Amino acid sequence: MIQLSERLSANRRIPIPQTNNSVYNASYDIWWNPDALFFMLKTSVNPARMGYFKRILQELPAHGTGKTLLDVGCGGGILAEEFARLGMSVTGIDPSLSSVETARHHAYLQHLNITYRTGAGESLPFADNSFDYVSCCDVLEHVFDVDAVLAEISRVLKPGGIFFYDTVNRTWLSWVFLIKIAQDWKRWAFMKPDQHLYHRFIRPSELTAKMVDAGLINQEVRGMVASYNILKTLYWLRKRTAGKWTFRQLGERMKMREGRDTNLCYMGWARKA
Numbered sequence: 001m002i003q004l005s006e007r008l009s010a011n012r013r014i015p016i017p018q019t020n021n022s023v024y025n026a027s028y029d030i031w032w033n034p035d036a037l038f039f040m041l042k043t044s045v046n047p048a049r050m051g052y053f054k055r056i057l058q059e060l061p062a063h064g065t066g067k068t069l070l071d072v073g074c075g076g077g078i079l080a081e082e083f084a085r086l087g088m089s090v091t092g093i094d095p096s097l098s099s100v101e102t103a104r105h106h107a108y109l110q111h112l113n114i115t116y117r118t119g120a121g122e123s124l125p126f127a128d129n130s131f132d133y134v135s136c137c138d139v140l141e142h143v144f145d146v147d148a149v150l151a152e153i154s155r156v157l158k159p160g161g162i163f164f165y166d167t168v169n170r171t172w173l174s175w176v177f178l179i180k181i182a183q184d185w186k187r188w189a190f191m192k193p194d195q196h197l198y199h200r201f202i203r204p205s206e207l208t209a210k211m212v213d214a215g216l217i218n219q220e221v222r223g224m225v226a227s228y229n230i231l232k233t234l235y236w237l238r239k240r241t242a243g244k245w246t247f248r249q250l251g252e253r254m255k256m257r258e259g260r261d262t263n264l265c266y267m268g269w270a271r272k273a
């Protein structure tokens, strides 16, 4: 990713700094180990976003089985596997080789036929109009060039194809929770410094406008809401930093749900024009 960002910034003079994406290159399993941070994407985040995406899919005239889906920024395959279980033909792509290897191995163990490739969302190695659906979840706040990623997603989608997304809003709440508590204040922190950067968070209105520029027409935005109060959260997080709880125990409690409040995280879907 560092090489990619240097190349792109030389070409387009886009400002850095960038999020610290080195965490995704760990040499051990950071995705499917229940005691790893990113397993919380499965326990805390997947139920909310997959519940929502499944509902949207069911409302579409022809959906699911036999359709092709590309998961951009697939990481260890936590979301890609959910789509594959719906009977779709799934391809996952991620710049992190170690994450892609983890995803491949896990899909093999699960007898899931998913194709995984390494590559960045800014330059997708697929032909125009290749996929019925593209998902890009918990990724847009980490990429170097959001506009380029959206343009590429639109290019590889078939006309009328559907884009599923979720990301982090840029608000005082996301600053307090995801920058200060999650990263900076060591008493509670559970992420590495700079894993998220406040200025990389995207407001729903900004994302909608960027999607229009890319030829993607937004259909809906829904909140991804933390269904637990802040004091309880701080108590749980302290248990983990104090070594009394693992990420597994944390993930079992910190569940997100679909809701109206988009102040922290939000999800939605768009259609290629």
Ligand SMILES: C[S@@+](CC[C@H](N)C(=O)[O-])C[C@H]1O[C@@H](n2cnc3c(N)ncnc32)[C@H](O)[C@@H]1O
Pocket: 001, 021, 024, 041, 072, 073, 074, 075, 076, 077, 078, 079, 093, 094, 095, 096, 099, 119, 120, 121, 122, 136, 137, 138, 139, 142, 143, 144, 145
């Ligand atoms: C928080 S993880 C989300 C993983 C997965 N989408 C999920 O929700 O389970 C962010 C992922 O974005 C990937 N990523 C970072 N920069 C990217 C880029 N430019 N294009 C595509 N993926 C990128 C990282 O390697 C990492 O796997």
